[in-house]
Amino acid sequence: MHSIPDITFVGGGITALLSARLFAIAGANVTIIEKSRIGQESSWAGGGILLPLYPWRQKDAISQLTIPSIQAYPELAQTLHESTGIDPEYTVSGLLMTELADLDKARDWCAKYAIDGCTANPAQQKIFPQCKGRSLYLKDIAQVRNPRLLKSIKQDLLQRGVKIVENCSINKIQISHNRITSIASAAENFSVNHVVIAAGAWTGDLCRQLFAQTKQVQADIFPVKGQMLILDAAENTLDTIVLEDDRYLIPRRDGKILCGSTVEYTDFDKSTSEQAKQSLVDFARKLFPALESAPIIHHWAGLRPGTQLGIPFIDKHPEISNLAINAGHFRNGFAMGPAAAQLLYEIITNQPTSIDAGLYQFSASH
Ligand SMILES: Cc1cc2nc3c(=O)[nH]c(=O)nc-3n(C[C@H](O)[C@H](O)[C@H](O)COP(=O)(O)OP(=O)(O)OC[C@H]3O[C@@H](n4cnc5c(N)ncnc54)[C@H](O)[C@@H]3O)c2cc1C
Known part of the structure; x- marks a missing residue:
């Protein structure tokens, strides 16, 4: 028997919702404290593609979390849909990469992780003539519709008795004998048993603030702005995700098409710019004249929770015995989310881990 501690997520x-769900299923008392509303930050803003862009160009630690996650999504989405009535719109729309300079590496990665990849089919080549040379179509890659997935997990958590506290920004912490005894906002104080910080792009700054007087948490996580837009289109205008030169189109079930995204190192500034809007729309219309x-x-x-290599921190604090972090998923919080949550759960409950936990420790390269 593994002991399941009562747990509070900041x-x-x-990241927090998927992690909290595992503890709730195991029977823990779970609390989530959110500074604004649940799922309104990076998680709302993202595209929901369940694969990193060009995963073979990234560290293997990212694939290690992605592969079990993409295997978990069909059942997760179906269970959430059934339990809440809210459809996360998990859709296997496939992912087409029009031209790849490193097609051989891509094929090796597909073979290593048993991902089915082929060249663009004739219909795709007709729409995207640049596909003829070095294209790659991954027919099994899926997407979720972020706001709907978030809504359905929130509803599922409420049904499981998870306490959700919104509009509450944690800014203080009490530590005694190497344990956090309470955390607090300006207005409220919460006694805690176990604490997980899963505060996305704010995690680095929050840890520096909370632990300024005590044991520092070495998690270099910083905001990376991404701008995105959605175009109105009729149903079935496009039937696959298309990726070219780090930008992409994502067709939703109702026909609307997302176009993303910029990568901007602008601190906590969430403003949009005309220039980015124009560059995204130019890309969309050039790639797909329809x-x-x-x-x-x-x-x-x-604001994505950026790390230098895109690898998240999923680890227990080395000295504060009831503190852990699950943050820094950068561009892949959805693609890596279920396995990241599972790893955190295994670490906190002292179980053998299903993947190499060392890759995500504070001491590893991120
Ligand atoms: C434009 C764009 C496109 C993307 N596309 C994809 C994609 O296609 N696929 C993919 O997998 N990923 C994608 N991502 C990345 C993905 O969205 C993120 O990795 C993921 O949402 C991170 O989730 P999170 O829960 O860690 O952070 P967040 O969703 O930002 O959640 C952190 C939460 O912590 C709260 N918080 C912060 N400080 C405090 C405090 N002091 N007290 C209480 N609460 C606090 C915040 O308000 C926030 O709600 C994209 C991101 C962007 C911006």
Whole structure:
């Protein structure tokens, strides 16, 4: 028997929600404290593609979390849909990369992780003529619709008795004998048993603030702005995710098409710019001329929790015995989320881990 501690999460994005769900299923008393509303930050802003962009160009630690996550999604989405009535719109739309200079590396990565990859089919080549040379189509890659997935997990957690505290920004911590005894906002104080900080892009600053007088948490996590827009289009205008030169189109089930995204190192500034909007819409219309007159419905920005290599921190604090972190998922919080949550759960409950936990420790390269 492993003991399941009662647990408090600081932050209410996809990372905390997926992690909290595992503890709730195991029977723990779970509390989530969120400074604004659940799932309104990076997790709301993202595209929901369940694969890193060009994963073979990234550290293997990212694939190690991605592969079990993408295997977990079909059942997760179905269970959430059934339990809450909210459909996360898990959709196997496939992912087409039009031209790859490193196609051989991509094929090796597919073979290593048993991901089915082939060249673009004739219909795709007709729409995207640049595909003829070095394209790669991954037919099994899926997407979720972020706001719907977040809503359904929140509802599922409420049904499981998880306490959700919104509009509450944690800014203080009490430590006694190497244990956190309470955490607090300006207005409220919470006694805690176990604490997980999953505060996305704010995690680095928050840890520096909370632990200024005590044991520092060495988690170099910083905000990286991404701007994105959504175009109005009729159903079935496009049926696959298309990726070219680090930018992409994601067709949703209702026909609307997301276009993303910028990568900007601008601190905690979430403003959008005309220049980014124009560059995204130019990309969308050049890649897929059927969007020539498609109106832009919405344009927004979110703050990704950046790390130098895109590898998250999933670890217990070496000295504070009841503190752990699950943060820094950068561009892949959805693609890595379920396995990251599972790893955190195994670490906190002192179980053997299903993947190499060392890759995500404070002492590892991130
Ligand atoms: C434009 C864009 C496109 C993306 N596309 C994809 C994609 O296609 N696929 C993919 O896998 N990933 C994608 N991502 C990345 C993904 O969205 C993130 O990795 C993921 O959302 C991170 O989740 P999180 O829960 O760690 O952070 P967040 O969702 O930011 O949640 C952290 C939460 O902590 C709260 N918080 C902060 N400080 C405090 C405090 N002091 N007290 C209480 N609460 C606090 C915040 O308010 C926030 O709600 C994209 C991101 C962006 C911006």
